[in-house]
Amino acid sequence: MKTxxxxxxxxxxxxxxxxxxFFNPETSALGKLEPEVLSWVTIVGGFTLLLGVxxxxxxxxxxxxxxxxxxxxxxxxxxxxxxxxxPAIVPVRWSSLFGTGTGSIYDWLFNYIxxxxxxxxxxxxxxxxxxxxxxxxxxxxxxxxxxxVTATLVMLWRVPxxxxxxxxxxxxxxxxxxxxxMNGANMAVQRGIIIGAxxxxxxxxxxxxxxxERTYMGK
Amino acid sequence: MTILLxxxxxxxxxxxxxxxxxxxxxxxxxxxxxxxxxxxIFPVIVTLxxxxxxxxxxxxxxxxxxxxxxxxxxxxxxxxxxSTLAETEPMSHAALHHLFRKNCKVVTxxxxxxxxxxxxxxxxxxxxxxxxxxYGIDFVNLGYKANYVAVxxxxxxxxxxIYPTDNSGTxxxxxxxxxxxxxxxxxxxxxxxxxxxxxxxxxxxxxxxYNNPVGTGLTAVxxxxxxxxxxxxxxxxxxxxxxxxxxxxxLLQKPAAANMGMTSQSLVHLxxxxxxxxxxxxxxxxxxxxxxKSA
Amino acid sequence: xxxxQFSLSNDVRNLASASRLGIFPIILLTIxxxxxxxxxxxxxxxxxxxxxxxxxxxxxxxxAMVLFSVVILxxxxxxxxxxxxxxxxxxxxxxVEEAVGRATEMGRPVLFVPGIGEIDEIETIAxxxxxxxxxxxxxxYETPLLVPVRYPMVLAAGQEVVQQAYIEEGKAxxxxxxxxxYVAGEQFAFTATVNGFMMRERPATNIYMGAFFxxxxxxAETGNAAGSIQIAGTAQPAQLPFFIAACDYTLMGxxxxxxxxxxxxxxxLLGGLKGQDWMxxxxxxxxxxxxxxVSAGVSDWYLSMFESV
Numbered sequence: 001m002k003t004x005x006x007x008x009x010x011x012x013x014x015x016x017x018x019x020x021x022f023f024n025p026e027t028s029a030l031g032k033l034e035p036e037v038l039s040w041v042t043i044v045g046g047f048t049l050l051l052g053v054x055x056x057x058x059x060x061x062x063x064x065x066x067x068x069x070x071x072x073x074x075x076x077x078x079x080x081x082x083x084x085x086x087p088a089i090v091p092v093r094w095s096s097l098f099g100t101g102t103g104s105i106y107d108w109l110f111n112y113i114x115x116x117x118x119x120x121x122x123x124x125x126x127x128x129x130x131x132x133x134x135x136x137x138x139x140x141x142x143x144x145x146x147x148x149v150t151a152t153l154v155m156l157w158r159v160p161x162x163x164x165x166x167x168x169x170x171x172x173x174x175x176x177x178x179x180x181x182m183n184g185a186n187m188a189v190q191r192g193i194i195i196g197a198x199x200x201x202x203x204x205x206x207x208x209x210x211x212x213e214r215t216y217m218g219k
Numbered sequence: 220m221t222i223l224l225x226x227x228x229x230x231x232x233x234x235x236x237x238x239x240x241x242x243x244x245x246x247x248x249x250x251x252x253x254x255x256x257x258x259x260i261f262p263v264i265v266t267l268x269x270x271x272x273x274x275x276x277x278x279x280x281x282x283x284x285x286x287x288x289x290x291x292x293x294x295x296x297x298x299x300x301x302s303t304l305a306e307t308e309p310m311s312h313a314a315l316h317h318l319f320r321k322n323c324k325v326v327t328x329x330x331x332x333x334x335x336x337x338x339x340x341x342x343x344x345x346x347x348x349x350x351x352x353x354y355g356i357d358f359v360n361l362g363y364k365a366n367y368v369a370v371x372x373x374x375x376x377x378x379x380x381i382y383p384t385d386n387s388g389t390x391x392x393x394x395x396x397x398x399x400x401x402x403x404x405x406x407x408x409x410x411x412x413x414x415x416x417x418x419x420x421x422x423x424x425x426x427x428x429y430n431n432p433v434g435t436g437l438t439a440v441x442x443x444x445x446x447x448x449x450x451x452x453x454x455x456x457x458x459x460x461x462x463x464x465x466x467x468x469x470l471l472q473k474p475a476a477a478n479m480g481m482t483s484q485s486l487v488h489l490x491x492x493x494x495x496x497x498x499x500x501x502x503x504x505x506x507x508x509x510x511x512k513s514a
Numbered sequence: 515x516x517x518x519q520f521s522l523s524n525d526v527r528n529l530a531s532a533s534r535l536g537i538f539p540i541i542l543l544t545i546x547x548x549x550x551x552x553x554x555x556x557x558x559x560x561x562x563x564x565x566x567x568x569x570x571x572x573x574x575x576x577x578a579m580v581l582f583s584v585v586i587l588x589x590x591x592x593x594x595x596x597x598x599x600x601x602x603x604x605x606x607x608x609x610v611e612e613a614v615g616r617a618t619e620m621g622r623p624v625l626f627v628p629g630i631g632e633i634d635e636i637e638t639i640a641x642x643x644x645x646x647x648x649x650x651x652x653x654x655y656e657t658p659l660l661v662p663v664r665y666p667m668v669l670a671a672g673q674e675v676v677q678q679a680y681i682e683e684g685k686a687x688x689x690x691x692x693x694x695x696y697v698a699g700e701q702f703a704f705t706a707t708v709n710g711f712m713m714r715e716r717p718a719t720n721i722y723m724g725a726f727f728x729x730x731x732x733x734a735e736t737g738n739a740a741g742s743i744q745i746a747g748t749a750q751p752a753q754l755p756f757f758i759a760a761c762d763y764t765l766m767g768x769x770x771x772x773x774x775x776x777x778x779x780x781x782x783l784l785g786g787l788k789g790q791d792w793m794x795x796x797x798x799x800x801x802x803x804x805x806x807x808v809s810a811g812v813s814d815w816y817l818s819m820f821e822s823v
Contacts, residue, residue: 022576028567035369045667052666052696059695070714115334118302121702128735130255131248134494136759138502152492158462160269161485178274187446190751193767197749200768201636203790206586212782215643215774302702440752
């Protein structure tokens with residue numbers, strides 16, 4: 001029972017979505033089902049958000065209570081959750097500081113704390129790629145050497161200083177990189193990976209729908 | 220000035236070499252981080268103007284926008300999170316410069332709930348002020364609506380059904396510019412600036428099903444994947460990362476943030492190449508030493 | 515990619531004996547599915563794509579889907595009948611058990627990240643499937659496991675899978691609900707938390723399986739700095755170079771989807787992989803045919819068969 005019902009649910013949901021793809025949403029009820037089912041997913045997702053909040057509060061609260069290592073960070077997490085959530089939930093009619101509109105506490109926290117922190121994390125990629133490239137790019141084999149040379153050429157081509165350098169050797173080099181590496185090898189490889197991954201995803205979907213693949217249920 | 224530049228270059232190379240030497244000596248990657256930080260900040264203090272070469276994808280996008288008749292209607296999207304602002308905002312700026320200069324009617328929208336609507340509002344108002352454009356007559360900000368697949372599909376039938384009001388709550392029926400814009404049929408070009416795979420949907424839904432030309436501005440890491448769409452003719456030009464934005468600025472003869480960022484990006488790229496070469500030399504020297512010992 | 519040994523003569527022989535294995539229901543299903551559009555066309559007006567119930571413009575997708583399903587089902591059927599199916603070695607997956615063993619020896623935890631995608635993404639489901647296998651190993655060795663997730667629905671699925679794994683290994687008492695925990699909904703807040711965990715707890719093994727985006731290198735490089743053994747898998751082509759540079763083993767594209775079959779060695783799951791490979795052969799043939807027809811200048815009818823929907 002614990003397995004059969006979810007398998008039936010998975011089959012029905014998948015089959016309905018599959019059929020809906022082939023039917024006209026303007027003329028058939030089946031076609032209209034697709035956006036309808038997607039809305040259900042959003043609603044179910046909204047309810048499960050509560051699960052997330054409970055999980056994050058429980059994990060962090062117990063760490064703070066036990067004063068386990070790094071409990072100060074966990075306390076900061078707890079304070080941040082409530083500092084962002086409470087002013088956003090309070091009705092805006094009480095004060096323009098509440099809600100999520102322009103000039104609200106939430107908006108201020110988002111623009112001046114959350115947003116710069118997100119940008120900082122993204123910017124760290126530049127530092128990490130430098131150290132990863134330094135460590136990993138070794139000409140250990142013919143394939144690794146090819147990777148190394150290609151990466152170096154593309155990196156030079158993507159910046160004005162490198163482009164000027166390559167054009168200095170021969171004016172056609174930047175165009176050749178664009179034509180043969182980016183629009184040639186890169187495009188072909190990307191397509192190959194995308195086709196393979198799409199087939200893999202389709203096969204897995206089919207296995208899930210037919211109940212062959214049950215590992216996602218812990219079976 | 221030239222002597223000063225030569226000194227600056229020597230200084231830059233010495234700093235890089237020193238920090239790399241420290242990395243090898245201590246095996247501590249933080250020296251590499253320090254070098255990257257230095258090369259990012261240095262051009263902010265010492266400005267170097269670099270020549271920008273144009274790539275065919277950027278030229279294609281520029282030509283497509285340039286070929287639009289004056290007063291055409293263009294949809295410009297702000298499909299990016301604040302985290303990628305450094306790469307994507309210069310693209311939105313460049314696009315708006317071009318569109319306002321050509322007196323295009325601009326409809327902006329976003330599929331990003333966090334930050335998307337406020338970025339769109341801020342950037343469009345900034346540029347509109349520069350070109351004396353009036354909200355509601357020359358441009359409109361539709362803002363954000365959830366469920367992007369339904370939004371993209373729905374606008375093919377009626378924009379007003381999906382967005383009954385604009386971002387500030389004014390009904391679309393009360394906005395003069397929107398009176399003549401019902402659906403994708405009334406939009407001449409779609410300029411998508413994005414940092415995520417929403418681009419796939421703009422192509423597979425809007426371009427494929429409604430035949431609207433779609434040009435894009437994407438982060439550098441995304442760009443290689445989308446060359447395939449340019450090859451198949453489903454995408455009309457592309458700005459790849461900050462370099463793409465810098466090329467567009469150059470075409471507009473309006474060098475701004477992206478052009479400024481090019482020096483930092485150039486120096487960091489060159490440093491990485493330099494460190495990879497140095498790493499390989501040491502790797503091979505180590506190998507040679509080992510084989511000699513074993514012999 | 516799941517390159518498998520193609521043995522055409524064997525497959526033809528198998529096909530000849532397919533009826534013995536009860537292939538008729540599959541063929542019947544195929545015919546039934548093909549009847550749907552026929553039924554719709556009968557009801558359609560003169561312009562089928564505009565007014566009919568059925569989207570005639572998507573018939574090419576329907577044919578591809580039916581063909582694909584039939585091939586997968588045939589191979590699944592053969593696998594069920596006991597046919598021996600070859601699957602090539604996937605180093606990253608072979609190392610999973612060893613990597614968990616290493617964590618046990620060192621007395622350090624194993625970190626598993628099932629991507630940052632929602633549960634409706636097939637990559638996330640693949641990640642959760644692999645989590646089940648990894649949880650069994652950690653339960654067996656009693657190695658601490660931590661699974662941070664970005665979406666509450668993934669949390670619910672992850673908890674279910676891990677709990678089931680602990681029960682099946684007879685270690686229900688060792689199961690803790692907080693093994694799988696919700697961390698943050700925002701991409702970089704999630705990354706910062708996971709990175710913080712890596713630097714503080716120094717897990718011996720980090721496994722990343724699922725949909726990853728800009729955070730891939732931030733996670734993998736931090737894990738490398740923390741000295742962990744790292745195994746990654748994603749179908750996002752843009753993130754593969756980062757994982758390859760910073761991880762010890764990387765599963766590329768469809769290898770991620772093949773992982774649950776590979777780890778479980780269940781013939782039913784392996785059958786699907788073989789079918790998948792035959793579809794790939796078909797696509798390669800179609801591409802070559804296209805190249806020839808386009809080069810010969812007689813490709814209009816052929817290209818129209820693949821027009822996007």
